[in-house]
Amino acid sequence: MSRHAGWLIGAVLAALVCAFGFYLSNKAVPYEEVVEHGPSPQAQANPYLAAELFLRQRGINVEHANSLEVLPTLEPRQHSLLLLGERTHMTPREVEQLMNWTRAGGRLLFVAEALWDDSTGSSGDLLLDRVRLRQSLSKDLKEPAPELIKDRYPELTKLYLEDEEAPAYVGFDTDFHLEDPHDLAQAWANSASSTHMMQLTLGLGSITVITDAELWKNDAIDQFDNAWLLWYLSADTDVTLLFNTDHDDLLTLLLRYFPQALVALLALIALWFWRSAVRHGPLQAPASQARRQLEEHVQAGAGFHLRHNGQQHLLHALQQDVLRRARHLHPGFEQLAVAEQWQVLARLTRQPTRAISQALSPRPKQRMSSAEFCRQVAHLQNLRNAL
Template identity: 55%
Template sequence: MSRRRQFLLGAALCLLLGLLALYLLGRLEPYQQTIEHGPAPEARVNPYLAAEHFLRRQGLQVQRADGLQLLPELPSAGQTLLLLGDRQHMSPRQAERLLDWAAKGGHLLFVAERLWDEKAGASGDLLLDRLGIQQYQSDALDAEDSSTEDAASDPAAEPLDEANRYPQLTQLYLENEHAPAYIGFDTGFHLYDAQNRAHAWANGGEATHMLQLYHGDGLVTVLSDAWIWRNDRIARYDNAWLLWYLSQDSAVTLLYRAERDDLLSLLLRHFPQALVALALLLALALWHVGMRQGPLQLPASLARRQLREHLRGSADFLLRRDGQHSLLQGLQQDIQRRARQRHPGFERLGVAEQWQVLARLSRLPSRAISQAMRPPPQQRLTAADFTRQVAHLQLLRNTL
């Protein structure tokens, strides 16, 4: 194929590709698509991250705390402490310190955690019991008594049309305001001021979900729940406005946990896979250390030795441990014991008389008796002398 023909063929191919591209571009239509990736990792870890950003946007100074360790260094005046964490393990001393901090001019806000127990006369919530506030379930309330009590205690009872506009929401009325603020509290709980100390409250239907009372030189605000300020709910209704209203003109400290988790709890929460791997590694290490090395050793045969070998081994052991003097003295004492059995009063006789009695009982000559019963020498005997002495003693003992 000539070059001219190749050039024409390539140009035609490029022209066809260009026309195809123009056709496809004319058929394309641009569009927009939003892909939801869910909350950011910071929002998943911190359920009140949106509340922090909201307060900072209002010009308030906000800090976050994980425990009550900062309380001694936290000033009371001009400070709002939002205690939003679990207080299940709070000690009585910590509860007293919190209330003392509020009495010096601070604003303490916390969530009621336990229901009032009529039989025990307490709820077990240290802060609620000390302030005389009781929490009940809303479905256990008597509707008529609750309505009468709320109307008598609320000097600015809301108009009927406003109350019926959003019956599922909690209404908070302020002075010089014709319409209430609507907050999305959980309607399943009710707060009751048993000591009649509250000067402000927020009602939803027949239940009260917020109480505010003076405590010393400070304020204490009790909520039935703090879910209204979580990341997924703070933008609803007037939830964010209530957070600003309660913390306005003050620095804010958000306390998520009243006590710290121990090391094991933190490891189980954040590194469960690492703990499982560590447990498997430890099990493998123990298995390796405890694994048998080499072949099994067969049990020794019970009949591999004769009685004579056992007796000889026992004698060698006693000789090494107690010495010759102890063995010879033991044989002599055995001979004296047998003589006392055959001749009463043998132990009261003199040495010479004892030897005569032994000679008469054994029918051995006096020379053999004296060689056998003479006191063992202090110095070590030779093997031949020791064997000869033992032989004389055994002969005398066997004849008794």
């Protein structure tokens, strides 16, 4: 191919590429697409991360704690403590510490965790019982008044403030209801049929009890006036959010994050037990009665007597056998004194008197060792055989 033909082909290809690009530029329509990757790892680890960021944006200093051990370090005045986690294992001492901290000027907010039980006169929630409020199910309440049924937003909780024409609307869970049988609350917030927030004064501080804290979690805080309520309750204070006070134990964490590994471990343990229980080799068949000899019967009989009658019975039988043979060889033997009998036996068996006395003396009732028992039996048999 000549150089001129090569240049011509290249120019044609370049023209085609330019024409195709011009065509695409006229036909292509730019657009934006948002790819949702889900919550960030920080949001997944902290359900109240959005609440913390919101308060910080409002100029409020926010800290996060995992246990009540932080309480002695918190200055009560101008400080809010929000207990948003489980308090199942809270002790009476911790409850009293919280009460003293609140009396000194702290703002305490916590979630009612248990229902009131009339039979026991308590709910089991030490902190809720301490402030003398009660929680029940909304479905157990009486039917609401007719004017409440006409509420435009019956599922939302309304908080009315002075000098405000319209209430704030908050998304509490309406399945639960707070009761104040002793008229201690100074403020409260209701939905159409139940109460979900109460405030009490304690010393220089205040206590706020709510039925749930789900409205301040990452996926709900931007709904209704939920975020505003959090700011309203903690305004002009430093805030400590306390949740995850009850840490999961190792077994719970393993079940949550490594269930397959636990199943494999249990399978290995079961396999090990099964393997350990397998006999090595075939079962030994019982011996035929035709091959059993007199010696085996004697040993079996002796073993039976030893198990059922004990060592003392066998030794006494051997001693009596020795004395019976001595009476047969020496007339009047039974009429002699014990010392004289031992001298006669020593002369008949040619054994020292000390060995005779040791063999025929009564034995202590405590069980002898196997070696000592065997030596005593052998000594008595030697005396018997020597007669």
